[in-house]
Amino acid sequence: MRWIDRIPLLWLLAIAVYLAGAPFVPEPHLTEKWRMLLDSNLRKPIDIFDFFLHTTPLVVLAIRLWRDALRRRQGKD
Template sequence: MKWLDTLPLGLLIVAAIFLGLAPFFPEPHIVEKVRMLMNGTLHRPIDIFDLFLHALPIVLLLLKLLRMAMTAGK
């Protein structure tokens, strides 16, 4: 997972905040899409893609932080 090590942490933080939480009003898309997923109404391909698009920076940030924590002692 060297590609994850090469991603700048600052860039991932900015992407997670802006893309992960966009649009800020009335509610972030990711909140709406997760709610649809929990209710079983996430069926349209565009909605599934939208969930993936908005969740990807958050997932990458969490993976990078986890990897940094695991390799910190080495």
């Protein structure tokens, strides 16, 4: 997972925020897909792909921040 550590944090943050909100009008895809998932309407392959496309950068960002926090914590001990 060292490849995640090599991604510049600023770029990762920008990509995650952009894809989480795109398209911004009338409603972000991520909001729409989460609503579909909670209503059990996320069935079409294109919708499932779209959900993962917009969610993946957020997951990678979360992993990166978690790894950075662990690294900082180990440095303090």
